[in-house]
Amino acid sequence: MKNDIQNRADIELLVRSFYDKVKTDDTIGYIFNDIARVNWEKHFPVMFDFWENVLFYTGVYNGNPLVIHQHLNRVVPLKLEHFNQWNKLFTQTVDELFEGNNAMLAKQRALSISTIMQIKILGKVEE
Numbered sequence: 364m365k366n367d368i369q370n371r372a373d374i375e376l377l378v379r380s381f382y383d384k385v386k387t388d389d390t391i392g393y394i395f396n397d398i399a400r401v402n403w404e405k406h407f408p409v410m411f412d413f414w415e416n417v418l419f420y421t422g423v424y425n426g427n428p429l430v431i432h433q434h435l436n437r438v439v440p441l442k443l444e445h446f447n448q449w450n451k452l453f454t455q456t457v458d459e460l461f462e463g464n465n466a467m468l469a470k471q472r473a474l475s476i477s478t479i480m481q482i483k484i485l486g487k488v489e490e
């Protein structure tokens with residue numbers, strides 16, 4: 364039996380494990396490593412805040428992910444397969460580490476935010 368996502372320490376584990384997969388992923392890794400050249404030590408605390416806010420309404424995140432991804436899309440056109448892979452890796456990471464209501468909520472929220480991004484960026488959501 365796995366634990367549910369319960370606190371910031373759990374979110375830190377989730378986020379770090381997720382980006383471990385992202386960094387070495389054939390489909391989306393290059394976007395983070397070579398194009399955006401993400402500074403991970405800066406990115407992680409932002410993501411901890413983001414997910415704490417999404418799951419527990421306690422984080423201090425007040426950025427605008429949609430605008431950031433719209434900008435990214437002008438540098439590297441984002442495709443359906445990028446979003447699908449992002450969601451696959453996120454779901455996999457949650458399932459490997461946690462189970463319970465918050466784990467389910469995290470997967471659902473990731474998918475709905477991703478869907479909104481796809482509608483705004485790709486202009487449509489495909490099956």
Ligand code: HEM
Binds near residue numbers: 405410428431432
């Ligand atoms: C095609 C899929 C995606 C790609 C390639 C992608 C890539 C990126 C990149 C390169 C950054 C900038 C990192 C930095 O330099 O600090 C970023 C930031 C971020 N991404 Fe994504 N992303 C994707 C999907 C998503 C989804 C579905 C979510 C939410 C569920 C998400 C949430 C965020 C957030 C919260 C930030 C931080 C924005 C800020 O700095 O305020 N991303 N993403």
